[in-house]
Amino acid sequence: DAKTTQPTSMDCAEGRAANLPCNHSTISGNEYVYWYRQIHSQGPQYIIHGLKNNETNEMASLIITEDRKSSTLILPHATLRDTAVYYCIGTSGTYKYIFGTGTRLKVLA
Amino acid sequence: NAGVMQNPRHLVRRRGQEARLRCSPMKGHSHVYWYRQLPEEGLKFMVYLQKENIIDESGMPKERFSAEFPKEGPSILRIQQVVRGDSAAYFCASTTNNGQGFEAFFGQGTRLTVV
Numbered sequence: 001d002a003k004t005t006q007p008t009s010m011d012c013a014e015g016r017a018a019n020l021p022c023n024h025s026t027i028s029g030n031e032y033v034y035w036y037r038q039i040h041s042q043g044p045q046y047i048i049h050g051l052k053n054n055e056t057n058e059m060a061s062l063i064i065t066e067d068r069k070s071s072t073l074i075l076p077h078a079t080l081r082d083t084a085v086y087y088c089i090g091t092s093g094t095y096k097y098i099f100g101t102g103t104r105l106k107v108l109a
Numbered sequence: 110n111a112g113v114m115q116n117p118r119h120l121v122r123r124r125g126q127e128a129r130l131r132c133s134p135m136k137g138h139s140h141v142y143w144y145r146q147l148p149e150e151g152l153k154f155m156v157y158l159q160k161e162n163i164i165d166e167s168g169m170p171k172e173r174f175s176a177e178f179p180k181e182g183p184s185i186l187r188i189q190q191v192v193r194g195d196s197a198a199y200f201c202a203s204t205t206n207n208g209q210g211f212e213a214f215f216g217q218g219t220r221l222t223v224v
Contacts, residue, residue: 034212043113043200043215044152087151096165097142097202097213099152 004088009104012082018075020103022088025069031091033064035073037084038102044087047073078107113203114183115216122223128188128195130219134203140164141184142202142213143176152200158184191223 005023012018024033034049048055048062050071055062061074075082087102114133122128134141139160144152154168158178169176173191178184188195198220202213 038152041198041218043217044202046212046214049212096154096157098154099144101151 004090004100006086006088006100006103008101009106011106011108012075012078014080014107014109015077018073018078018082018105018107020073020075020086020088020105021070022073023070024088024090027068027090029068033062033068033071034089034091034097035060035062036087036089036097036099037082038087039081039084044099047086078105080107080109083107113201113214113216115199115201115219117219118217120219120221122191122221124192124223125190128191128221128223130186130188130199130201130221131183132186132201132203132216133183134201135214138203138205138214140204141178142204143184143186144200144202146198146200146218148197155186188221191221193223196221196223 003026032049032051035047036044037047038044048057048060050062050064052064064071083106085102085104087099089097091097113135116131120128141158143155145155146152156169156176157165160178161180173189175187198218200215200218202215204213
């Protein structure tokens, strides 16, 4: 499974786009990139995942670089409820998620 | 369609007692994961199970901890002779398949406090 690197924390103004980067330079060809978030002490919540194409759903967009060594999660219009720890995970094979320390996103009013 | 259900939500045990944590996966899901989260830390993988089969238990402590996912009923994480260091939030997740491209759905966790 790919080792991922994320900034420890980020701030974003409410209503603005939040762009959360993730480096996964060791990712292999069959590994997907997943994003989850954990709001306060709740269970992690799935956001989005992708292999090599950019992806979009009702929550966010995922931009994966052509060489697949990094990706960016975009929350188009951040709200206070998006304040959470965001985890980027690369995984394959037995589908075991290894959570790193994530990025603590604080959305400011 | 109910989500992943974990019970109890909060569990208090005295040192030396046993703790049994239950996880009912989402309907149609045949794969379950257990994670542990210590206060102010990230989630640590413990075990990955399919019905009646342990696929990967590389994150489970060698002693006192066991997990099962029977053909019928919930998955159980069992901690024998609990110690204060076992105090943590335990999260269960379920998914439909162990292949690629399937998201896991997490429960709200069981918060174990050992006194």
